[in-house]
Amino acid sequence: MTILSLYNIKGGVGKTAAAVNLSYLAASEEKNTLLCDLDPQSSSTYYFRIKPKMKTGLKPLVKGKKSLVKNIKGTDYNYLDLLPADFSLRNMDIMLDNVKGSKHRLKSVLKMFKDEYDYIFLDCPPNITLVSENIFYASDLILVPVIPTTLSYRTFEKLLDFFKKSKMSVNKIVPFFSMVEIRKNMHKDLIEELKKQYPFFLNNKIPYSSVVEKMGIHREPLGNFSPRSIPAQQYQALWGEVKKRMKK
Amino acid sequence: MAYSYIIKKTSTKSVSQLLNALQTNFTMIQESKQQGTYHYFDTFDWRLYRQGYYLYLFNQYLYLYQFTKKKIEDREESQYPSAEKFSLQDGIILRKITPIIDIRALLCMATFRITNQSFRILNRDDKTVVRIQIEQSRIKDKTRYKNLSSYLEIQPLRGYANQVPGILKKLSLDDLLISKDDLLKRGLATLGKMPADYSSKVNIRLTNRMSALDATKQIYIYLLDIIRRNENGLIKDIDTEFLHDFRVSIRRTRSALGQIKGILDENVVLKAKENFSYLGRSTNKLRDIDVYLLGEQQYKLMLPVELRPYLNSFFEDLKEQRKIEHQSLVKTIKSVKYKRILSDWESYLKSEDIRNRQKMAPVRELAKNIIMKRNKKVLKFGQRVLITGSDELLHQLRIECKKLRYLLEFFNSLFSQEKIQYLVRKLKLLQDNLGDYNDLVIQQKRLIDSARDITPRTRSGKNTVLALGILIGKLNEKQQIIKKEFAKSFSGYAAQEVQKILDELFQVQERRVR
Numbered sequence: 001m002t003i004l005s006l007y008n009i010k011g012g013v014g015k016t017a018a019a020v021n022l023s024y025l026a027a028s029e030e031k032n033t034l035l036c037d038l039d040p041q042s043s044s045t046y047y048f049r050i051k052p053k054m055k056t057g058l059k060p061l062v063k064g065k066k067s068l069v070k071n072i073k074g075t076d077y078n079y080l081d082l083l084p085a086d087f088s089l090r091n092m093d094i095m096l097d098n099v100k101g102s103k104h105r106l107k108s109v110l111k112m113f114k115d116e117y118d119y120i121f122l123d124c125p126p127n128i129t130l131v132s133e134n135i136f137y138a139s140d141l142i143l144v145p146v147i148p149t150t151l152s153y154r155t156f157e158k159l160l161d162f163f164k165k166s167k168m169s170v171n172k173i174v175p176f177f178s179m180v181e182i183r184k185n186m187h188k189d190l191i192e193e194l195k196k197q198y199p200f201f202l203n204n205k206i207p208y209s210s211v212v213e214k215m216g217i218h219r220e221p222l223g224n225f226s227p228r229s230i231p232a233q234q235y236q237a238l239w240g241e242v243k244k245r246m247k248k
Numbered sequence: 249m250a251y252s253y254i255i256k257k258t259s260t261k262s263v264s265q266l267l268n269a270l271q272t273n274f275t276m277i278q279e280s281k282q283q284g285t286y287h288y289f290d291t292f293d294w295r296l297y298r299q300g301y302y303l304y305l306f307n308q309y310l311y312l313y314q315f316t317k318k319k320i321e322d323r324e325e326s327q328y329p330s331a332e333k334f335s336l337q338d339g340i341i342l343r344k345i346t347p348i349i350d351i352r353a354l355l356c357m358a359t360f361r362i363t364n365q366s367f368r369i370l371n372r373d374d375k376t377v378v379r380i381q382i383e384q385s386r387i388k389d390k391t392r393y394k395n396l397s398s399y400l401e402i403q404p405l406r407g408y409a410n411q412v413p414g415i416l417k418k419l420s421l422d423d424l425l426i427s428k429d430d431l432l433k434r435g436l437a438t439l440g441k442m443p444a445d446y447s448s449k450v451n452i453r454l455t456n457r458m459s460a461l462d463a464t465k466q467i468y469i470y471l472l473d474i475i476r477r478n479e480n481g482l483i484k485d486i487d488t489e490f491l492h493d494f495r496v497s498i499r500r501t502r503s504a505l506g507q508i509k510g511i512l513d514e515n516v517v518l519k520a521k522e523n524f525s526y527l528g529r530s531t532n533k534l535r536d537i538d539v540y541l542l543g544e545q546q547y548k549l550m551l552p553v554e555l556r557p558y559l560n561s562f563f564e565d566l567k568e569q570r571k572i573e574h575q576s577l578v579k580t581i582k583s584v585k586y587k588r589i590l591s592d593w594e595s596y597l598k599s600e601d602i603r604n605r606q607k608m609a610p611v612r613e614l615a616k617n618i619i620m621k622r623n624k625k626v627l628k629f630g631q632r633v634l635i636t637g638s639d640e641l642l643h644q645l646r647i648e649c650k651k652l653r654y655l656l657e658f659f660n661s662l663f664s665q666e667k668i669q670y671l672v673r674k675l676k677l678l679q680d681n682l683g684d685y686n687d688l689v690i691q692q693k694r695l696i697d698s699a700r701d702i703t704p705r706t707r708s709g710k711n712t713v714l715a716l717g718i719l720i721g722k723l724n725e726k727q728q729i730i731k732k733e734f735a736k737s738f739s740g741y742a743a744q745e746v747q748k749i750l751d752e753l754f755q756v757q758e759r760r761v762r
């Protein structure tokens with residue numbers, strides 16, 4: 001079982017779109033896949049036409065497998081399940097605080113799925129909190145979508161700093177360019193600069209595209225409603241690259 | 249969890265009426281409609297099924313499906329076999345199943361014509377909550393096709409099981425019958441059959457209440473059935489195991505005739521002994537050749553590489569001889585004499601016998617008596633072999649062991665399975681040693697005869713004789729090694745703890761009668 005999280009301190013960088021499309025691609029290879037929507041905005045949940053949980057609270061993740069399993073929903077696609085977002089997740093930090101070994105709590109809960117799922121994707125909330133620290137520990141790879149803008153660049157460096165300060169391995173961090181507008185010279189230049197500085201950026205880039213935005217109207221992964229579009233193909237290529245990175 | 253039903257034969261509603269009932273009450277869209285033919289393959293004794301596999305061909309693809317895990321293990325392109333036996337092309341599937349099927353051939357066990365429709369039921373958000381599958385199928389019965397009851401599967405998506413009761417409400421439950429069986433099982437049931445209905449292992453169900461007469465007859469009827477079921481595969485020469493099982497059942501019958509005394513009509517037994525001895529003899533040569541041919545690779549590996557090709561002519565000759573022997577056996581099986589032997593035997597077994605006290609005594613007592621008697625003989629011969637090392641006695645011991653083994657198999661349902669299995673395991677170790685020894689003796693004898701028949705005028709002829717000579721030498725070496733192991737394997741069986749269990753099971757003065 002491999003745990004992949006989609007994470008960025010900054011919001012609106014194409015994190016959810018990547019989580020939905022990559023998990024869809026993993027499942028289409030007949031691998032049992034679970035997408036956990038940990039973002040209180042519940043966009044992943046919305047894309048799969050599933051209703052977010054209102055009442056159960058965040059207990060499932062903290063309490064353990066039994067109550068977690070009860071909340072998992074099958075998506076319309078074979079091999080792909082979803083753990084819906086929970087509005088009360090915003091309180092998760094407070095909850096986690098009261099649990100022993102709280103930084104490793106998520107990891108130990110997800111471990112229980114090792115026979116059931118080949119991949120677990122975590123669509124993460126922005127900010128660095130106790131939840132994100134749990135995510136960092138639990139993940140085998142942390143996929144970080146980065147828009148080639150100065151602000152994005154700065155938040156990416158903050159993430160690296162945080163890792164170094166907390167003495168966590170930066171090898172887990174796998175950044176890739178997201179919402180790229182190749183006509184913009186600033187994007188082009190920044191991509192070149194960043195790649196020079198951080199050669200571990202993935203080569204495939206996700207373009208800025210209205211097709212991706214239409215996912216909200218279709219409420220389906222790109223691969224299902226527009227499999228031949230350029231972004232769909234780019235996600236496919238990106239997924240191939242991520243798999244190679246996993247082997248390393 | 250899926251909810252599986254068959255639509256009762258008595259139902260007045262057609263499949264389309266059931267679908268209509270759903271369509272008027274739910275948002276339902278058709279996902280796919282597939283038509284095609286399924287062919288299921290397995291060995292005659294269902295080796296794949298017993299290991300939890302289905303091997304089936306559907307729309308030019310061969311699937312290896314693990315039904316215990318509900319998982320397709322592999323899939324590859326394939327054509328329907330042109331011959332009765334299915335010779336798979338080299339590939340992942342062949343490599344995976346070879347250790348399971350071993351020397352047995354694959355046969356088509358069932359053929360289905362199927363129409364499969366699948367639907368999705370959506371909720372208000374147009375999210376799929378339940379998948380519905382409807383399967384209409386027919387199974388091939390010789391030349392015709394027979395309808396199966398239609399099959400309905402309701403599969404809620406994970407987390408949506410609460411939708412199912414609402415759906416079931418709209419389908420009248422009076423029309424449905426819960427079904428746990430998969431397609432193959434349902435299909436075979438339509439033909440009055442089931443998977444794994446043949447095994448080369450003896451499986452005779454006797455009960456303690458049976459009389460010696462009824463039980464004895466049941467043993468023979470069982471063996472006769474095995475003989476008959478192997479005829480077709482033997483005639484068509486599908487694989488060598490048909491002959492093997494055919495022969496073993498004849499041998500078991502003969503062994504029973506010799507050991508179970510005073511139960512059947514004496515004249516009938518006398519005649520049967522003669523008849524089954526004739527049948528056994530008519531299979532000997534063909535089986536001998538099979539044993540050589542099955543060992544071809546092993547023989548060659550015993551030789552230096554440069555001599556290996558010179559064994560080819562030897563094996564080619566054997567293959568030619570095999571054709572003749574097979575023809576001759578087929579002729580025997582198709583003969584009036586053969587048919588009469590079996591049908592006379594059968595009608596006797598199914599007729600009423602004169603009953604007396606001995607015949608009506610409980611079978612358990614009979615079984616105990618003859619097993620103990622045979623065990624004494626095994627121990628006696630074994631001891632004598634240990635002292636004398638005589639080949640003649642070794643041969644006799646092998647036959648005594650075989651007789652004992654058959655008895656344990658015939659009567660095993662009357663005793664503790666665990667203990668019987670333990671005894672059989674111990675006995676088998678001894679038998680393996682004796683069997684290997686005997687095989688080596690016979691093989692050497694035959695090879696010596698074959699070598700003598702060759703007139704080595706040509707260089708290749710000389711080389712063949714040389715190769716056979718080396719082979720005989722190697723076999724002899726092996727024979728000596730195996731003989732040295734005899735003492736160990738015999739004492740393993742004669743050991744106190746084994747004999748104690750034999751006594752516990754079969755000692756006639758038993759305090760507690762179960």
